Amino acid sequence: MTRKDVTVLLLLAALCAVVATASPQFLSVTNLQNIARLVGMYGIFSIGVGIVIITGGIDLSVGSICALLGVLLSMMLVEWDWPAGLALASVVALGAAVGAAHGLLITRLRLQPFIVTLCGLLLYRGAARYIARDSTKGFGTGEGFAWLRAAASGSVGGIPMPFVIMCVVGALAWLLVHRSVYGRHLFAVGHNEVASRYSGVRTRAVVAGAYVTSGTLAAVSAIIIAFYTNSISPASHGNFYELYAIAAAVVGGCSLRGGEGTILGIVLGAALLQVLRNLVNLLDIPGSLDFAVMGAVILIGAVADHVFGRAGQDTNG
Amino acid sequence: MPVSLLQMSAISKRFPGVVALDRVDFDLSAGEIAALVGENGAGKSTLMKVLAGIHRADSGEIRIDGATVDMHGPVDAARLGIGVIHQERELIDTLDVAGNVFLGREPTRGGPLRFLDRRRMHADTTRALARIGVELRTSTPLRGLSAAQQQLVAIARALSMNARLLILDEPTATLPSSDAARLFDVLRDLRSSGTAIVYISHRLKEVERLADRAVVLRDGRNAGMLPRDALSRDRLVQLMVGRAFEPPSIRPEAPAGPVVLQIERVRTGRYPDAEVSLAVHRGEVLGIAGLIGSGRTELAEAICGLGVRLSGRILLEGRPLPIGSARDAIRHGVCLVPEDRRRCGVVAEMSIRENVTLPALASYARAGLVARRLEAEAVRRITTALEVKTASIETPVAALSGGNQQRVALGKWLALRPRVIVFDEPTQGVDVRAKVEIHRLIRGLADQGTAVVMISSDLEEIVAESDRVAVMHDGRVTGILSRADCTPEAVMQLAVA
Numbered sequence: 001m002t003r004k005d006v007t008v009l010l011l012l013a014a015l016c017a018v019v020a021t022a023s024p025q026f027l028s029v030t031n032l033q034n035i036a037r038l039v040g041m042y043g044i045f046s047i048g049v050g051i052v053i054i055t056g057g058i059d060l061s062v063g064s065i066c067a068l069l070g071v072l073l074s075m076m077l078v079e080w081d082w083p084a085g086l087a088l089a090s091v092v093a094l095g096a097a098v099g100a101a102h103g104l105l106i107t108r109l110r111l112q113p114f115i116v117t118l119c120g121l122l123l124y125r126g127a128a129r130y131i132a133r134d135s136t137k138g139f140g141t142g143e144g145f146a147w148l149r150a151a152a153s154g155s156v157g158g159i160p161m162p163f164v165i166m167c168v169v170g171a172l173a174w175l176l177v178h179r180s181v182y183g184r185h186l187f188a189v190g191h192n193e194v195a196s197r198y199s200g201v202r203t204r205a206v207v208a209g210a211y212v213t214s215g216t217l218a219a220v221s222a223i224i225i226a227f228y229t230n231s232i233s234p235a236s237h238g239n240f241y242e243l244y245a246i247a248a249a250v251v252g253g254c255s256l257r258g259g260e261g262t263i264l265g266i267v268l269g270a271a272l273l274q275v276l277r278n279l280v281n282l283l284d285i286p287g288s289l290d291f292a293v294m295g296a297v298i299l300i301g302a303v304a305d306h307v308f309g310r311a312g313q314d315t316n317g
Numbered sequence: 318m319p320v321s322l323l324q325m326s327a328i329s330k331r332f333p334g335v336v337a338l339d340r341v342d343f344d345l346s347a348g349e350i351a352a353l354v355g356e357n358g359a360g361k362s363t364l365m366k367v368l369a370g371i372h373r374a375d376s377g378e379i380r381i382d383g384a385t386v387d388m389h390g391p392v393d394a395a396r397l398g399i400g401v402i403h404q405e406r407e408l409i410d411t412l413d414v415a416g417n418v419f420l421g422r423e424p425t426r427g428g429p430l431r432f433l434d435r436r437r438m439h440a441d442t443t444r445a446l447a448r449i450g451v452e453l454r455t456s457t458p459l460r461g462l463s464a465a466q467q468q469l470v471a472i473a474r475a476l477s478m479n480a481r482l483l484i485l486d487e488p489t490a491t492l493p494s495s496d497a498a499r500l501f502d503v504l505r506d507l508r509s510s511g512t513a514i515v516y517i518s519h520r521l522k523e524v525e526r527l528a529d530r531a532v533v534l535r536d537g538r539n540a541g542m543l544p545r546d547a548l549s550r551d552r553l554v555q556l557m558v559g560r561a562f563e564p565p566s567i568r569p570e571a572p573a574g575p576v577v578l579q580i581e582r583v584r585t586g587r588y589p590d591a592e593v594s595l596a597v598h599r600g601e602v603l604g605i606a607g608l609i610g611s612g613r614t615e616l617a618e619a620i621c622g623l624g625v626r627l628s629g630r631i632l633l634e635g636r637p638l639p640i641g642s643a644r645d646a647i648r649h650g651v652c653l654v655p656e657d658r659r660r661c662g663v664v665a666e667m668s669i670r671e672n673v674t675l676p677a678l679a680s681y682a683r684a685g686l687v688a689r690r691l692e693a694e695a696v697r698r699i700t701t702a703l704e705v706k707t708a709s710i711e712t713p714v715a716a717l718s719g720g721n722q723q724r725v726a727l728g729k730w731l732a733l734r735p736r737v738i739v740f741d742e743p744t745q746g747v748d749v750r751a752k753v754e755i756h757r758l759i760r761g762l763a764d765q766g767t768a769v770v771m772i773s774s775d776l777e778e779i780v781a782e783s784d785r786v787a788v789m790h791d792g793r794v795t796g797i798l799s800r801a802d803c804t805p806e807a808v809m810q811l812a813v814a
Contacts, residue, residue, distance in 0.1 A: 180685045181678045188675055192664040198623065198655055199675040199729065200647035259666060 001264065004253035008268040011301065015275050023282040031282075033160050035274050037153075040162030041225050042244055043270040047166075047173050048217030049245035050266035052210045054177070056190045056258025057106065057113035059211065061120030062218040062245055065098060066238030068128040069219050070226035074137035077145060084145045092219045098124070099215020103208025121242065128234040136233040139226075152227035162224050166267070169217065174263045176213075186210065190258030240291075248273055251298060321383070322347045322513045323368075323482060328377035330363055337363040339537045340377070345482065350504060350514040352528035354521070356557055356748035360537040361517050365484050368515075369401045370394035400475025401484045408459055408471060415442040415455040418474045445477040446470075449503045464609070465496030472503065476512075483507070484515045487746065489523060492609070495813075501527055519748065521550045522777075533557055558750055573784075574599030575634075577768035578620070578651070578737045583629030585615040588792025592629065595787055595794060597737065597768040602759060604783025605772045606808045612792035613772045614656060617739045620770070621653035622646035633736065647676055650736035654726050654743060656772075658719070662726035665715035669707060670696045672714050673728045680732070699728045703758060720751025727758065738762060739770040744778060756782050776805040788812050 001009075020026045045062045052059040069091050076087040098120065105116045139145070154161050177183040185206045188196040197203045226232055252269030254261030276297055280290050323345040330338040338360045345351050353361045366372040368379070370388040379386050381397055388394055394401075408417045415438045416423075424434040424441070442455040451469050459467055468488060475483055485504075489497040504514055504527065518524055524531055531548055533540040533556040541556040543549075578597040584590075593616055597603045605613050618624030620631060622640040631638045633649055640646045643653070655661035663672050673696045674681055681692040696710050703724040707717065714725050723743065730738060740759065744752040759782065763769045773779045779786055786798045788811035796811040 175686065179687060181682045181687060182685065184671060184675070184678055184687065188664050188667060188671070191666045192660070194661050195664045196675070198643055198653065198661045200644040201675065202644060 002253070002262055005262055005264050005268065007305075008252055008265055008272065012268055012272050012275065015272065015279070019275060019279045019282060022279075025282055026278065029158070031278070033155065033158070035271075035278055036163040037160035037228070038162075038274045038277075039267075039271045040160060040164070040166040041221055041228065042241070042248065042274065043166040043267050044162075044169050044221040044224070045214075045218045045241060046245040046248040046266050046270045047170060047263060048214035049242065050249035050252065050254050050261055050263070051173070051177060051186065052113070052214045053246070053249045053254045053256060054186055054190045054258060054261045055207050055210045056193070056256075057207065057210065058117060058246070058256070059102070059214045060114065060117040060242045061098070061102065061124060062214065063238040063241035063243075064121045064124035064128065065095060065215065065218040066222040066225060066241055067232065067234055068124040068131075069095060069222035070232040070237055071128045071132045071137050071234050073223060073226050074139060074232055075131070078137075078139060084148060088148075088223060091223055092216060095215040095217075095219025095222065096212050097215070099212040099218075100208065102215070103211035106211065107204035107208050117242075125234075128237075132232075132234040134234060136231055138230045138232060148223075149227050149230075152224045162228070165220070165224065169220065170263055170267050173213075177263050182206065182209065187259055190260070192259075244270070244273055247294070247298060251301065321345075322381065324378075324380040324383075325364070325368065326378050326380075328364065328367055328374045328379070330367060330372060330374050336537050338367070338374070341534065341537070341539055343532055345513045345515065347481065347513050348508055348511045349529050350508050350516055350527055352516045352518065352524040352531040353534070354518070354524060354531050354553055354557060355534035355540070356750060359534040359540075359557070359748075361534055362486070363537075364534070365401070365486065365515065365517065368394070369399060369484060395478055395480075398479055398481035399484070400472075400478060400480030400482070401486070402468065402471045402475060402488060403486055408467060408474075410460040411458055413456045413458050414446075414453055414462075414470055415439045417459055417470055418442045418445060418455075418477055420474075422478075441477065442473070445473040448476055449473060450506065451503075463496070465492050465499065468492070468500065469503065472507075476507075480512070482513045482515070484517070486517045487519065488516075489518065489520060495608070497523070519746070520775075521553050524548070524553065525550055535559060554749060557748075573601060574766070577634060578770075579630075579632040579635075580616075580620065581630040581632065583616070583619055583631065584627040585612060585619050585792065586625035586627065587615045588612050589627055591792030593789075593792070593794055595797075597770055599768055600763050600766050601784040602763045602769040602771055602782060604779040604786040605770060605789060606774075606776070606779045606786055607789035607812050609774060611789040611812070613789050614741055615792075616789070617653060617655075617741050617770065617772055620646070620737075621651055621739055623653065647733065650733065652676075652730040652733065652735040652738050654723070654730070654738065654740045656741035656745065658722055658726055658746075663714045663722055665722075666713055668711045668713055669700060669705065669717075669725055670710040672725050673699055673710075674732070676729050677732050695732055699731050700724075702731070703728050704754065718748070718751070720747045720755065723747055723751070723755060724758075727755075735767060737768045737770070739772070741772045742774065743771060744773075744775065752778075776808060779803075779808060780805055 025031055049059045049062055073087055073091050076082040076090065077084065102116050102120060105111050106113050151161050156164060177186060185201045188201060189203050189206045193203050248269035249261060249266050251272055252265030273294060276294050277290060280287065280293050285293060321344055325343040327340040327342065328338050329340055341360065341364055343364060355361050363372060367374045370391045370393050386397060409420065419438050424437045425431040426434040439455045446453055449469060449472055453466060488500060492500065508514060516528060525548055528548065529545050531543045531553060533553065535557060543552055575598065576596045577599045580593060580595040582592040582594055584592055607613050615624050619626040622643045622645050631640060638649055659665050670693060674692050678687060681688055681695060693710065700710060705721050705724045707721065714722055743759065744755050747755065759769055759771060771783060780803050784800060786803050786808060787794050788796050788808055790812055798807055
């Protein structure tokens with residue numbers, strides 16, 4: 001664990017302690033399971049976006065991908081009667097393909113990641129609404145794919161499935177980012193793309209790979225979230241998810257300049273955001289203040305980090 | 318008797334773990350050029366940063382015109398008439414000359430509306446440039462100027478802020494020698510008009526030519542002072558390293574090995590009309606000399622798969638190399654130690670370990686996962702062989718001295734057993750002792766059978782360290798000198814051809 005990871009973990013623990021003191025409901029099994037489920041769903045795509053951020057890029061498209069793929073998944077299963085396996089494979093492949101398209105535009109045409117994925121955000125949202133004719137999609141009572149519903153809303157030994165899936169994804173991502181050759185190249189490119197290229201790193205493949213990973217993980221969470229909500233309204237489903245992901249990555253220690261961040265930090269950041277939302281719920285703060293509370297707390301965190309970080313530097317030298 | 322403009326006495330400054338300055342004295346009179354000399358880490362930059370208000374001394378006293386001053390930041394220093402020309406010039410590429418000269422203190426008109434007073438800016442800039450005998454269009458964007466012209470703009474900027482004391486940090490590091498001569502003329506003119514100049518340089522020949530006095534620092538202390546008539550390169554080096562300098566031993570002319578790298582009629586993007594053909598033999602150091610902008614770096618990059626190669630062939634041991642990227646070149650054992658270390662040579666934020674294994678990480682990996690013990694062992698072998706001075710291989714490269722950074726930039730290729738290594742300005746910004754050691758490493762590589770290409774603007778280095786020297790001018794090779802014919806004068810003749 002890096003020092004930053006420890007800081008985020010302590011922050012998360014402190015926040016949990018505060019909420020638990022203010023509202024005993026926080027520690028109830030149902031509430032904790034709920035939070036864990038949400039952390040799982042948001043954590044998966046946050047990991048993908050975090051990996052993109054490590055390369056010095058950004059991915060604004062995950063929320064819209066979630067809506068488009070959710071709509072398509074519902075139509076494949078319910079309206080077109082595709083076998084579940086084929087539908088899932090298609091959705092994941094589509095997520096990867098969308099990520100690959102972003103990656104190619106960014107690395108081959110040298111377009112800015114912000115612009116490419118912002119256009120993605122608009123495009124996929126529009127496509128979702130058009131394909132669904134703006135009507136809400138779902139899976140009805142879900143006969144025939146009960147196991148899929150279980151993967152989204154079920155649990156094993158009391159631990160919600162999405163959380164379990166996120167742990168598996170997180171472990172794989174940890175190996176990829178912190179232990180593999182690709183991961184080392186990811187950080188090298190994030191810090192200094194030119195020097196990486198001079199060292200023989202395939203910088204374009206490394207960067208494009210990050211967007212493919214992000215698209216793929218967005219597809220995986222899209223499946224879980226679609227089954228969990230069972231009601232995909234194309235105009236609002238997945239709204240702001242990209243911002244949750246970016247916030248999670250930044251709270252978790254990623255630098256938007258690239259080259260910095262850890263998988264554990266990103267997951268802890270995602271958890272922190274969900275506990276904050278839970279706090280708004282439990283403490284009877286008006287739901288309309290949901291985002292404001294998150295924004296305020298992250299901002300206070302950033303200011304504190306800056307102030308204490310400075311103080312630390314001063315005492316050191 | 319000149320007036321004492323600046324007196325710094327018993328200046329001390331410590332950073333965590335190091336005493337950067339230990340009771341250093343330095344003084345300067347109006348109309349004097351004092352060279353500040355010392356190895357990297359000797360304390361020159363720290364001393365000048367104290368004078369420029371960037372660092373605060375822990376103890377000691379700074380007097381200007383005899384009065385004690387207390388500086389809290391660069392703004393105070395500027396107000397006291399101290400101007401700094403940094404090594405990395407702090408000017409803005411896209412702004413024009415006038416905009417840079419007045420950056421941060423633009424004249425305004427229109428009262429509270431504070432419109433830019435462009436006419437005054439341009440007129441005053443023309444005047445500031447005229448003071449140092451320079452004529453430039455003040456509306457040219459800075460990126461349209463040569464490095465030397467940009468430097469003159471920086472000097473004009475300092476003078477227009479009424480600087481009486483100029484600090485120049487390695488001003489000729491990126492200048493071709495003809496432009497350096499021009500700069501010296503400007504500095505001499507400024508001296509005769511009463512400006513005091515601190516000149517920091519590793520190029521001792523320049524110090525010899527220019528300085529009225531040289532102050533030598535070693536390990537954060539005053540090591541000695543040489544007045545004009547005692548100033549010589551050998552004496553300087555002696556004070557810097559604390560021992561007598563051994564002149565390079567003359568090697569016997571080595572029998573040439575077989576040709577490893579053959580460059581055939583290669584044209585690069587910068588000089589599309591010029592073709593270059595060269596051969597590099599096994600075990601030789603081929604020097605490439607020439608003025609800045611003569612196409613040397615472009616050639617190096619074309620060889621190593623980084624630049625544009627318009628036409629021509631590159632043969633490695635007789636077989637054409639299909640080089641389309643640095644990666645292809647590296648796979649065939651053709652590696653570049655680039656000129657711009659921090660931008661191209663190393664990932665400064667990452668550790669020595671991560672930098673050294675960056676090109677060949679896959680060979681320390683099983684199933685795509687890095688075997689960390691294997692990696693660390695390999696890195697330790699390389700850092701030991703190259704004598705990288707560091708407590709740990711986990712130290713970020715940014716924290717190392719220039720010489721040690723260069724060792725890391727070289728070390729990352731060693732595990733690949735390269736057949737050809739191209740060095741672009743291998744000892745730029747590196748202190749005297751590290752320079753000698755880097756030369757030894759380069760020679761060692763050649764002795765082990767590597768074909769070495771060494772680009773350098775340092776004539777002494779080119780002449781002393783190369784087996785043969787190819788001289789370039791405007792993208793063409795104007796001559797190839799064997800060891801016997803290679804003198805600084807002969808190289809310069811071909812370089813300005």
